[in-house]
Amino acid sequence: MLLYKLWRSFVKEILLLKRDIGGIVIIFVMPLLLIVTITLIQDSTFKNLEGSKIxxxxxxxxxxxxxxxxxxxxxxxxxxxxxxxxxxxxxxxxxxxxxxxxxxxxxxxxxxxxxxxxxxxxxxxxxxxxxxxxxxxxxxxxxxxxxxxxxxxxxxxxxxxxxxxxxxxxxxxxxxxxxxxxxxxxxxxxxxxxxxxxxxxxxKEITPKKGPIDVMPNSVQHNVPAWTLFAIFFIVVPLSINLVKEKSQGTSVRARISPTPYFVHILGKTFTYLIICIIQFLLMVAVGIYLFPYMDLPAFDVSGKMFQLIVVTLFSGLAAIGFGVLLGTIADTQEQSAPFGATSVVVLAAIGGIWVPVFLMPEFMQTVAKFSPMNWGLNAYYDIILRNSGIGGIAKELAFLFAFYIAMVAISIFYERKQNAV
CATH class of the missing domain: 3.40.1710 (abc type-2 transporter like fold)
Known part of the structure; x- marks a missing residue:
């Protein structure tokens, strides 16, 4: 019975998303434009010493x-x-x-x-x-x-x-x-x-080797995971907006008086948006593997690492969903949730090392970066892509991301019960 309720909650989320096809397209297309633009700019900068002269x-x-x-x-x-x-x-x-x-x-x-x-x-x-x-x-x-x-x-x-x-x-x-x-x-x-x-x-620089070939870091290895994380966390905006819509349209009231526990509705949203996160990740990887070589950029190498990368994506998605649920639960209007959600994602990206490497930040900001879920996800991606770590090597980051999700959902449930207590 619980599984059926979970399934119906999942279907409800899909129907809500179908009403805003434009918003869903933006969620997928915007990160793709960002990753292509930023990678082209950074790669041309990295090649400056090899190509055009100043x-x-x-x-x-x-x-x-x-x-x-x-x-x-x-x-x-x-x-x-x-x-x-x-x-x-x-x-x-x-x-x-x-x-x-x-x-x-x-x-x-x-x-x-x-x-x-x-x-x-x-x-x-x-x-x-x-x-x-x-x-x-x-x-x-x-x-x-x-x-x-x-x-x-x-x-x-x-x-x-x-x-x-x-x-x-x-x-x-x-x-x-x-x-x-x-x-x-x-x-x-x-x-x-x-x-x-x-x-x-x-x-003499000693670099990691893959067989007889030196593994040299490039702009693609940073931008694919970095902007994948940015895309994943940007689902905070539509997720929080949908929660606010449910409150304004009375859907949340019907959900509260139904025999279905509130956490089932949260799980329905979690599964729905996790699928979106996986699709975002696969699109980013596809761009890195198939499109970048046609643009004179290095191909994104995921050989032997795909499973680990998907695991990191799932846990990063959980963290983003938890944050979106909390924001949508607390916000009363879309005018509150949309700009705050977008701004908070940009701030988390800035302090998490998406735009500027953490080691270049002031000492105080380096400490702050350790508390950003984007930084946990980015470090996990780096450990897999650049340091050839396995699941065991990123266990700490995965634990942080999952704990962040649990904490956000727990606060949301507590706040929702307190607000609707009679």
Missing amino acids: PIIFIDNDKSEVSKNIKQELETSKTFQLLTNYTEKSAQDAVFSGDYQMAIVIPENLTKDLNSNIDSKVQTIVSSFGLEGDSAAVKKTAPKAKEIHLYFDPATNAGFKNSVMNSVNKMVFEIENKKIYKAFQDQLGTEENLDENKNLISF
């Missing part, structure tokens, strides 16, 4: 060895397109007005003064060991340190600024090291062949 202004007032080395490094980086027909003043105006992102100005006599500075310091060091050296060079005053001027568009991202400045610092540091080696060779009269281009310490 035009920057390069002014060489030195016209000697050091400036030529810096120019060569910038040109071979495949990141920048150098523009040279500018003066420092015109370059400053062009950059500050937003025409270009940056300008690099190499000062006059940079190579000459750098050589003099290095020779002076090397001579001082050699003389301190009692070795022969040019005493005049020791007494000679070292030239003043030179400055390479960097102009940035005020709207330029801080991360881009830091990246460029670190690159320039690295180039200058390597040039100085080579010259110091050469200066010591000249002073000591050695002909030892120092490999100037070989670093004593280098970096």
Whole structure:
């Protein structure tokens, strides 16, 4: 008998959804548009170093060895397109007005003064060991340190600024090291062949492997689960609106006086919207697998992970449904539930790491993110997709999501009983 009542509650929810076909289409189509748009934007950003070059202004007032080395490094980086027909003043105006992102100005006599500075310091060091050296060079005053001027568009991202400045610092540091080696060779009269281009310490990234192939993270692996979660939680809006409609149309009154317990109506809504969540997830995965390769994007790889991903989707759907039920139970009008539901989902997405990675947030917000159900779901997806975890590895996140659903439904039932107590 209870199963029959549950079935009738499920059918009732389907009939309610059929009355708003436009809203259901939006629930499915909007996330698909978001995932395609955001992934294209992010992927083009990730490929920026491999594809189109950033035009920057390069002014060489030195016209000697050091400036030529810096120019060569910038040109071979495949990141920048150098523009040279500018003066420092015109370059400053062009950059500050937003025409270009940056300008690099190499000062006059940079190579000459750098050589003099290095020779002076090397001579001082050699003389301190009692070795022969040019005493005049020791007494000679070292030239003043030179400055390479960097102009940035005020709207330029801080991360881009830091990246460029670190690159320039690295180039200058390597040039100085080579010259110091050469200066010591000249002073000591050695002909030892120092490999100037070989670093004593280098970096090697160790990546996860799938067979002989390195597994490299990409924009698709973030955007498919992230925007799937956003779509799942966006069902809060239609779910809460339907609950409010039931109250305004008297459906909830008939449900209360019927012999069917209130929790059965909640279960009917849960099963109905879980089906919607699964359909949303399958559509997102289908876009990632079949559509993205035609758009020059990496395909979304779910081989051997589909079952685990569906489990995470189900538990994330439960959390979203619980939140929607609570909102629809508390709200009195659609004008309350719709904007609050949409805004709350955006806030949960923001603090949950959907838009900005959690590690880039301030410390306080990183703590807040730990309480976002979207963050639990996103971490579970990441553990499966990027860290190859099984169900056991995501048990904690699944438990949090299920506990969130139980808590939301329990509060809803308690509130509903209190409001309708005679």
